[in-house]
Structures are given as structure tokens and as C-alpha cells.
Amino acid sequence: MLAILAPGQGSQKPGFLTPWIEHDPAAEARLRGWSELIGLDLVRLGTEAGQDEITDTANTQPLLVAAGLLAAEYLPVSAAAVVAGHSVGELTALALAGVLTPDAAVRLAAVRGREMAAACDIEPTTMAAVLGGAEDEVLAAIESAGAWPANRNGAGQIVAAGPVAAIEKLTGNPPAKARIIPLKVAGAFHTPHMAPAQEALEAVAADIAVADPERTLLSNRDGRPVTGGAAALRQLVAQVTSPVRWDACMSTLGELGVTTVIELPPAGTLTGLAKRALKGVDRLNVNTPDELALAAEYGMAAEAEKNEGVE
Numbered sequence: 001m002l003a004i005l006a007p008g009q010g011s012q013k014p015g016f017l018t019p020w021i022e023h024d025p026a027a028e029a030r031l032r033g034w035s036e037l038i039g040l041d042l043v044r045l046g047t048e049a050g051q052d053e054i055t056d057t058a059n060t061q062p063l064l065v066a067a068g069l070l071a072a073e074y075l076p077v078s079a080a081a082v083v084a085g086h087s088v089g090e091l092t093a094l095a096l097a098g099v100l101t102p103d104a105a106v107r108l109a110a111v112r113g114r115e116m117a118a119a120c121d122i123e124p125t126t127m128a129a130v131l132g133g134a135e136d137e138v139l140a141a142i143e144s145a146g147a148w149p150a151n152r153n154g155a156g157q158i159v160a161a162g163p164v165a166a167i168e169k170l171t172g173n174p175p176a177k178a179r180i181i182p183l184k185v186a187g188a189f190h191t192p193h194m195a196p197a198q199e200a201l202e203a204v205a206a207d208i209a210v211a212d213p214e215r216t217l218l219s220n221r222d223g224r225p226v227t228g229g230a231a232a233l234r235q236l237v238a239q240v241t242s243p244v245r246w247d248a249c250m251s252t253l254g255e256l257g258v259t260t261v262i263e264l265p266p267a268g269t270l271t272g273l274a275k276r277a278l279k280g281v282d283r284l285n286v287n288t289p290d291e292l293a294l295a296a297e298y299g300m301a302a303e304a305e306k307n308e309g310v311e
Contacts, residue, residue: 002260027070126187130142138175
């Protein structure tokens with residue numbers, strides 16, 4: 001069983017779209033169409049812009065969604081039984097599941113990124129990764145410091161978010177056997193500090209047409225499949241102020257019997273987590289067109305498996 005995963009913010013690298021544009025001139029045309037739709041030059045951001053510019057939340061989020069959808073046009077998405085995305089990557093997943101059109105996904109990513117960046121300017125907030133430690137003790141320490149568990153990624157990794165003072169308090173008094181790494185981010189994503197962004201995204205999402213998922217779509221809210229398009233969009237909007245439960249998504253991938261995961265570009269983060277949480281599962285990072293041949297092989301194997309099930 002094949003799952004396709006879409007990464008979230010923090011995975012971007014300068015120039016990561018260059019190989020795709022060099023591979024197929026149609027890729028640049030696709031990106032320019034989305035650029036016109038949202039008023040951002042995605043081609044320049046994905047090929048020429050430096051790390052600081054592509055780390056700007058307003059740029060990063062639509063760039064990542066556009067990159068994932070672009071690469072997916074060359075991948076065996078029809079063979080995938082399951083799709084999921086981490087944080088803003090969930091927008092990519094909704095499009096791969098058929099809930100949103102690619103244009104709608106890129107448009108919502110642009111609104112989400114712009115409004116989350118604006119919410120970060122309201123007060124000084126930040127995030128830090130907590131690695132190791134007992135999960136219950138880590139969660140208690142985060143709460144005691146006045147922060148929130150923004151990302152529960154599994155494999156011994158929880159990301160805390162909140163006011164700068166709260167993260168400094170947590171860093172100064174870490175849970176037993178845990179290591180804390182401050183993250184270079186603009187603010188406290190997936191916490192109540194993002195409420196203004198959630199309200200803005202909700203207003204735009206109200207006018208977006210949706211369809212029910214064509215394949216299993218996992219939600220960041222609880223890692224469980226979402227069966228209705230309207231519910232999937234509501235949960236995606238609520239995700240702006242709610243924790244990303246990627247640990248639960250990986251648990252569901254295991255329960256469903258997923259045997260292969262392909263991560264869309266810029267790939268590596270989610271397959272890295274899967275390596276530790278989903279033992280024995282084949283993993284493929286698709287960062288350049290060079291990986292497409294192997295992806296096609298995985299797709300053919302998955303189609304054959306599905307056809308055997310029908311017989």
C-alpha cells in the first residue's frame with residue numbers, strides 16, 4: 001500500500017525547484033500561472049531566492065504547496081491509497097485527495113502564509129524542538145512553562161511554541177533526558193497566537209468549493225481519515241491554532257498497512273520520522289526528477305496490489 005506525504009514549513013531549501021524547471025518547460029509555465037494567481041513570483045522564489053527570503057512564512061507556505069503539487073503531476077498519485085501532509089502540507093494533501101483543486105490549494109496557502117506571518121508580528125513568540133524525554137513529562141513541562149505542544153511529531157520529537165519568555169523558561173528547565181533546540185521561526189504556529197490568521201483563512205475558505213476525498217486522507221487534528229470534503233476543509237482551518245498530530249498520522253499509516261511512503265519535495269523530514277516510527281516501510285524522497293523512475297515502479301507495484309484485491 002502506497003502513501004504520498006507532503007512536508008511542511010522548515011523543509012525548504014534555496015533553488016530546490018530548479019531541477020523541475022530544467023526537467024520540463026511546462027513546469028515553469030505551471031508555476032507562473034500560480035504566481036499570477038497569488039501575486040508572488042514562485043519561479044524566482046524556488047530557483048534564485050536565498051534562505052532568508054524563502055523562510056519568510058508569507059513566501060514559504062505557497063511555495064511548498066506549489067512545489068508539492070508540481071512534483072505530484074509526475075508521480076503515480078492514482079496508485080496511492082493514502083495521502084497526508086504536515087502542517088501547510090495538509091493543503092497539498094487535500095488537493096491530491098481531490099478535495100481541493102490545485103489552484104484553490106495554492107490560493108489558500110498564500111492566504112494562510114500571509115496571515116500567519118502577520119499574526120507573528122502581534123507579539124514576540126517562538127518555537128523550540130524538544131527531543132527525547134518521557135512524553136507525559138515533556139507535555140507537562142511545556143504546559144508548566146506557559147507554552148503549547150504545537151507539533152507532536154512522534155519518534156521522540158515534540159515542538160513547543162508560545163511567548164518568547166515561555167520558551168526561554170522551558171529551555172532553562174528542560175524535562176529529564178530531553179534536549180531542547182530553539183527553532184528559527186517567526187512565531188508560535190499552531191497555538192492560540194494564530195487566532196487572527198485562522199479567522200482570515202476561514203473567511204476565504206467559506207467561498208472555496210470542495211469535493212469528498214477520492215482516496216484516504218489523514219487529518220493533522222487526530223491522524224484519522226476524513227471522509228467529507230467540507231469536514232476536511234474545516235479541520236484544515238482549525239489546524240492553524242491546533243497542534244499538528246503527526247505522531248497520530250504515522251500510527252494510522254501503520255494501522256492501514258502502508259508498505260511504501262513517497263515524500264514530495266522538498267523531501268526528507270517526513271521519511272526521516274517514518275524511518276523511526278514505521279519499521280520495514282520502504283521510503284522514497286522525491287527531490288528531483290531523477291527519483292521519478294523509482295516512484296513509477298512503486299506506483300506500478302501499488303496498482304498491482306490494488307488489482308489483486310479486486311480479484
